[in-house]
Amino acid sequence: MYSRIYDSIKNQLQEILQDKHDITTELVWSKPHSSNLGDLSFPLFNVAKATSLTPQDLGKELIENFSLTNIIDRLELKGGFLNLFFNQNEFAKLILSEIISLDKYGKSNLKEKKRIIVEHTSANPISPLHIGNIRNSILGDVIGRLYRFLGAKVNLRYYVNDLGRQIAPVIIGYFLLNNDGVKPDTKIDIWIGKIYALMNTFLEIYQIKSEFESLSLIPNKESSSYELSKAELKYYQAKLDTSSFDQQQKERMLKQLQKLLRVQNSLKEKLSELYLQLKNLLDLNIEDLDDLANKYLVSYLAGEDKKIVDKFRKVTQDTLSGHTETLNLYNIYHDDFDWESEVSWGGEVGKILAQLDKKGFLRHDGQALLLENDKLASQLGFKEKYNINYEIPDLILVNSEGIALYPCRDIAYHLHKLEKFDADYCINVIGKDQQLAQLSVRTALYGLGEHAIADKILHYDYEIVTLIGGRMAGREFEYVTCDELFIMAKNEIETILENRDYSAVIKEDIAKKVSISSIRYSILKIDPQKTVTFDAKKAVNPNENTGPFLQYSYARALNILQKAPEKGIDADSIIKSAKQINFDIKKEIEWKMISLMEELPFVLKRALTQLKPDFVANYAFSLASAFHKFYDACPVLIAEDKDSLDTRIAIVFSFTKCLESLFEVMGIDILEKM
């Protein structure tokens, strides 16, 4: 572990306060903005109040009793602040020789004994990953990386939601096409995403048409059950106007019809060939899509019909292989996949419901069952423990048709999730929109008497991502996929690389790594609690972006070290004997570099304890920014004297060590040249 110089200074001051005044009021330090106010600053107002001295008098006393070390030059008093000035050369020697001596600077054993599960991405396995998913994946990935870097054993899991209602039509469509000999014309998950958008629309059109049919309002029996025409819409509209429905109902149905027509036509345009193929296959083969889809889903839920199970697994596995490919492109890897269907087949949902019911935590409404969150949480001390002082709403567990909904399986899943890795705790990266459902997993576990498990689960929530012109809709094939985003970024980078003198292979490698860093950084830098409207153009614009800026600073630093022999400088031996360097810091920016590099281990620690990857991203930016300024202001290889040369070599090398650590945590690739 790193013990911080700042803390030891604070402790010494604290001891003086204890000795002289018998007070333990805590001093806080901060870094002053301006260098003439010193390097470290202690406001004395609060402490002075406890001693009944003025801040000035207390300050004088502290200065008199403080024993300076070789690393501290002097203490000064200014306006109630005790300002400390380091001996910059000694400080540099201490910090830089430490950085140089370590294999990975900032790596620690803070979480050494901990075993952590991080669940992330967990996207529906029927469409490709899009930019709404990628925030989840990147945050989860970096949290995992942070834990690993700080010594924990990390298990990254993907929960496959393969029991969604929308899934069955996709299976039907996929095999209709497959049996007809239609082959995927693109990456498999994108192909399945197309089928999903189409089948879902066909199903909705079928459903609304059936609704009208059941009211004997059908215009033309010859037309397809899966297609809606403008004429039909007009006909329905007229019928609605004269119908006995109340106004609200009329409006709802009309709105739905209009939306479906719009979506249908946009899909027809975007996916014209596939649209026709699928529609024709449905017309020929499927009489009642709604009924068939229900039968498929019910069968899969039971898991008894092997043929059906295999069909579902084929499609979802295919989609997941596409997800994995995309994730790997983005430097994201999972260790394990958990299937919602397997949780369902485990048969525990029924037992859980019975148990909760027996304890009186379920409210019945017909066949529907609701988890009485607030009652449960109050009775079992959950609200008190987690400091919840509002009323928690009930959550529907079973719908009025008696079908157990998603949260039931999530509860069952979490009952055994931690066992899978013998984990000390489990972090679920899931959007904020699922706050209530996620909270209910924990309250329900309390209800089952599993307090210990519930206390080990953390819902890591983040705000959703929206597109510039509105939300992303998978059902309308209306999204930017992560694969597309990557291509967009890469195209931008490639135009910059055109006038570089690198081979095609190297250019390709650089373009790939820069693109990924650009996208990863643009997401990482933002506080997860902020909603983002994603602007693909900006995420991809090299001028706007910091990922490449970081990589470039590394390449520049490395370049200096690599060029050293040409100038007859043995950088390696300077670095090896860093402790013998007569550090000579001449410029403010050199000191700034050292002062910033000192912070790294503590930034990582803070990012981990607060689960804020953006701390790491923003710190990395300040450091790289300082380096670029240093690079400009302080020539290294043609430094004016030996001491300055040695100092700067040590700074440059230490900087590369810092970035190596930061890149590892952020999942950004190192580039030796750009």
Place this chain on the structure above:
RNA sequence: GAUCCCGUAGCUCAGUUGGAUAGAGCACCAGCCUCCUAAGUUGGGGGUCGCGAGUUCGAAUCUCGUCGGGAUCGCCA
């Protein structure tokens, strides 16, 4: 209506447990490659930190109120 999150420069965002004169990037204007890669750097303009109270030596930061945006709150996941 209730609950949670957000509101800082034209745009995108930083701003540690309250600390000294609120910071970057983009965009705009004007400079810097005979010197380690200009994906860089220097300078300039641009802010009543949504608004109003309160707490205190001190508030962008804490409390209360208020306005605005997003999400959730009984059958999607």
